[in-house]
Amino acid sequence: MSQGQFTVVHSILDGADFIRKVCVHYPIGQVTECKLYKTGLHDTYLIITDTNQYILRVYRHHWQNQKAINFELKVLDFLRQHQQPIAYPLTRHDGKLMTEVLAPEGKRYVVLFVYPQGKVIKRKLDVVQSYLLGRSLANIHNYLDNFSHSYQQVTGVRKLNTRYLLDWSIKGISNVYPHLPEQIKFLKTTNLTLKRQIQQLNLPAIAPEFGLCMGDVHTGNVLFNNYNQVTWLDFEQCGYGWRIFDIAKFLQTSIEMKIDFEVRNCFVDGYQDVRELGDGELAAIPVFVKVAHIWMMGIATHMVGNVKGYADFDDDWLDTKLATLEQWSL
Template sequence: MSSPFIPVIHSIPSGAALIATVLYKYPINKPHSCKLIKRGLNDTYLVEAEEKKYILRVYRRGWRNKQDIDFELELLAFLHEQKQPVAYPIARIDGGFTTEIAAPEGKRYVAIFSYAPGHAVNDKLDTKQSYILGKVLAEIHQTLDIFKSSFSRPTLNNEYLLDWSIVSITPLYQNRKKEMDLLQQQIDRIKNQLTVINLSFSAPEYGICIGDVHSGNTHFTNNNKPTLFDFDQCGYGWRAFDIAKFLHVALRMKINLTIRNSFVEGYQAIRKLNQSELASIPIFIKAAHIWVMGISTNAVGDVLPYGWFNDDWLDERLAMLESLDDAKSILK
């Protein structure tokens, strides 16, 4: 008598199976290779066909619902139509963007994207590239002011960025009550500071944000033409948060102040930030830091192992959070 199957938390679909069961539904000429290139919040594959390359994403079960995914894909298709430099979704032959697959853990969704030419510069980002990326972000923000969607998406507000995050972090560190209390105090302080600044809830200060713009989510060609990708964290919020998210990643990559400032200068070449927005950026960097902690701990047990989240993980991130109190060293 055979034993019953053990439930699966997170599976890695076979590239060959994705070619056979998914890719034929898209106008892709003779795909011959589908290889997993990144495991993260979602599983990312490089598809090589006779004429082009593509990116295939299998969305992680339980991370994004169908409404969230449809919003992201509709937004990217809109930006492509508006000639913005983004990796855009490839429509199926029947016109849809997603394909449902039956994974061992349950229903998951697949989307195919154009391949972004060039490569990610990561911590090798230079002043010129940073300036270009800042300009592109501002242009995308302006373009998205006229975007309308029939789908819903989580708002990048205090409840989502901060309260959701500490709810995700705390269960892993019940033995570190003092540190969790300090983290809660930081959250309360961030909320109070944003209340005092009193940012507007109307465009151009408020609107759709990409949520994760940085030099790892952008490919630059040899002549510094950028293509942005991975809008998985997009949502409605204050645009200053997008700038802060770039700066947060740049700080973690140890990208220097001159290059970081060049990004803000590029953004302001398209849209001038007001004093409230400038004052909010260091605060949003701290919010972004906490949010990334929350996203990481939310993925524990299926994408990330519990062993990652030891005392050193927490201590390093709390130390960086404390260092972010020095706003002058972040942005001038």
């Protein structure tokens, strides 16, 4: 006997429907194919036309709200207008940047992006590429100082503060590991220590030290072509915070990837060739590296039960992450 219809948490939508119901709203010509490319925090499809290729992103239901997505797209469109090297969204015939579709689990939002040229280099980053990335990030920060500040108070626009980066993250970790109270206690103690250190740094809350940040800066979110030209891919985590967090996020990921110290330093050198960091910002780097590490743990654990399964998050996962955190002495 049938048990009735089950609730859908996440569906994989048919590419043919995107051709018929979404792609027709864009000036891209005849679409010949729509292929599922990868899944994750959002589903990515490859759109192929007679003359070109595009990337179609389908945001997950309930992971990003409409205001946050709209904000991300406006930031990308602003940077496109200022000729910054980003993978930008295409505009529909009606001037909109996204399309709302009804999936079995509820509303989802769809955006069509240009197809970026180049290759992901991840841990193969060299000193020249690292330097160029640092320069590019600093230039983006400078341009974003001219982005409309009215968005800073809009509900739904991400604030890269300790409430989100630390408190929200530790809540996600605690929900997955309630049976490991000692480890959670260590995290909560670390949280308090980091907050106290950030407060003592007394970083300015005005530009250029504070402002709109990219959020998830790492070598997996950037492409290099054969001429070492950069294209940034992902602004999904963009929001307002201290710019030093963007630098620390790059360093945190690079350390975990075991990218050489010299290569990592070239990123900071490249950044400072465009905007010199203050003494307080330099002192804040090791603090925000730890913040970035906890934040990535938080994002991962918040995906458990929806994007990822529990099998990937055994006790060893947490112990390994905490061992790394302990190596970076407070």
